[in-house]
Amino acid sequence: MRNVFLLSAAVILAGCLPDKAATPQTERSLHERVLTLDTHIDIPLTYMTEIDPQFDTALQVDLPKLAAGHLDAGFWIIYTPQGELTEAGYAAGREIAETRYRAITDLVNSYPEKVEMALTAADVRNAVDNGRHAVLIGMENAYPMGENPDVALWARRGVRYIGITHFGHNQFGDSSNANPKRDDGPRHDGLSDLGKRLIRAMNDNGVMVDVSHTGKETMMQAADYSRAPIIASHSGVKAMADTARNLDDEQLLKIKDVGGVAQMVALGAYVKLPTAEQAAARKALDAEFGDRAGWDQAKRDRYGERRAAITAMAPEATVAEFVDHIDHAVKVAGIDHVGIASDFDGGGGIDGWQDASETANVTAELERRGYSEEEIEKIWSGNLLRVMEAAERAGR
Template sequence: MHKPTLLAGLAAIALVTTPAAAQKSPEAVAEAALKRAPVFDGHNDVPWALRAHVDNVINGFDFVDTTDTAKPDATPPRIAMHTDLNRLRKGHVGAQFWSVYVPSNSNEPQAIQQTIEQIDVMKRLIARYPNDLSLAANSGELQAQMKAGKVAGMLGIEGGQSIGSSLAVLREMFGMGVRYMTLTHSKNVPWADSATDAPKYDGLTDFGRQVVREMNRIGMIVDLSHVSEATMKDALETSKVPVMFSHSGVRAVNDHPRNVPDSVLPAVKANGGIVMIVFLPGFLDPVVRAHGLDRTALEARLKAQYSGDPAAVTAALKTWDAANPAPKTQIAQVAAHIDHLKQSIGVDHIGLGGDYDGMDSAPVGMEDVAGYPALFTELARRGYSQADLEKIASGNMIRVLKAVEAYAASQKGQPPVETPVVK
């Protein structure tokens, strides 16, 4: 073969083979993305786990490693915590909204007290580990703390019961460091309907709209996880800034009332908001949801059958559970929700809100906060670019946070919304 012909042939082979040879593996794409943009997760229930496990007494509590915190003999039994410093590092978590949850059936004075107690315990935990954890007041502090290698924290109230129907309490919660509020939890509040309670107000009341406007004014993100579809639509119509769903799925993949319906997604895109995908199997997986509905129906029948004999109900449920173990959810099911969002409203509106330490089980391979890289590897395998993954990891949430802060800065001259106190 003539030399020019040989060189031309080699060049052609190089053009064909070099891109494939240089192509990164899904694991490498995920690792590169998480190195540049560590996860900013929208919802973690460590504060409530501390209340459940140690009654908020954390002197001597080891948050470096919580894998031995299971209490199987407690009432109710408690699984080991999903979160600790070791696993946050392994999971490439760079920032976290710590959920300040209190039960939605608490009366308003109780809810306010419990909320303050939960804010206090999370601040005390952060203060115990100053080299690893921090609390950020704004996006600038958060990004600086992430860059310094800390897990930067912000606080989110989970349920409007925590403000006692008071805008004054809302403003003071912001002063304590709260940067988002989920408008409801599992039950309605006096000004908004929940997704899992009988509708009462057809969305937001006039006062509920005032709550949203005041949150916009002070720079607190409106969180629409847990709220009814009507409340979602009213809040999106009212809010002047991007909203978030801190821990939800999409209803088109699993028809659960806690998930976001397709009818709402275009408004989320127009608003600039973000849907942060939850990892709770019942919200992700229709097979798991069906299993849960079967068990709930059985429990109702057993309570009617064994009225006044809770031990018999418990024994019968235990027998059923042994014969009907809950199905396992796979990482692919998490990715299916993300795929639907990408196809419906684009990658700019996707984040992650695991709900770790607020659920009893998680997808296989994502059993705790160390599992994020496995999900990002699955997404890379599906063709998500490194830039896409960086947005999903933290870029989109930081964008929303900055937009909310910018609007609040523009409202500095506006007076607070004033309402008469309830006598």
């Protein structure tokens, strides 16, 4: 990149070079030139009914912030908290999933000038070329699909990755974080038979298999069982922050071996370990609030406020510390197997990348560390889109 900057400076200084030297291409910053894709953007249940993202909102992601931060594409998330493995539990989960699916389709239908639904990697590039934010859909936690998962239906609706588990084991596999109330040790020692059927159905329908939130056994088995490369849609590395949610080097190498991609997550507690004082306060807070499955929005908000107060007890994780995760993942798995996820509006956000409007700071830190434009493009979207294309081919 240094050469391009020198060239730009030379053009300005010389002032007499042919006009074509000053094409718009060279005037745009590196951040504006690369296609930026965030693989994890959460939405509240009140999205599009009580919250209108065309305005500057309290959310970390809305349409003005996407434009300000040149965030070109994102996986918008149908998240369902883990509930009981019963018909009633699945039905309640399905309601939540339907609500978020409606919100994402409403977003796309309401602001066609600003956002465009993308079903393929080619759609993503087209939408961005047309000046629109490409909306992809990811499902976080396959739980609401019950015991007869209709992956074809969700694939027709636009879902392009499905996370096998969330917090707590489910019918498909074991989570990285067992639910202390419900889970008495591992449930399946990895994937269940139903989990294997789920993966086969994802492969058949061109949907990427997401192993973020799964336990290591589940993740390693999923990597072997899937005929398409897997992704970790939003995870950090244990080498930098040793939490259950993060990936160890063996897992990073597995993702490399199968041609997949690990998307580093900008969630403070996964970027930098909390202090002992913060850890104790969080444990007490979680005990006080109980099982997430029963929370309404007001309770989620209250929890969020209390959680933020605990976060404020120590300096926040920074963009530099976040990029340390990227550096480590690149060192272990290689430049072709690492990407980026914010987890905005789902707990994500660090000092310097607090919302979508600050996205250029991540690119700036990558530039400072000496990554080339080609490498930054791979990290921001190229690797993920390559895996998405492989999943599309596997589905045919």
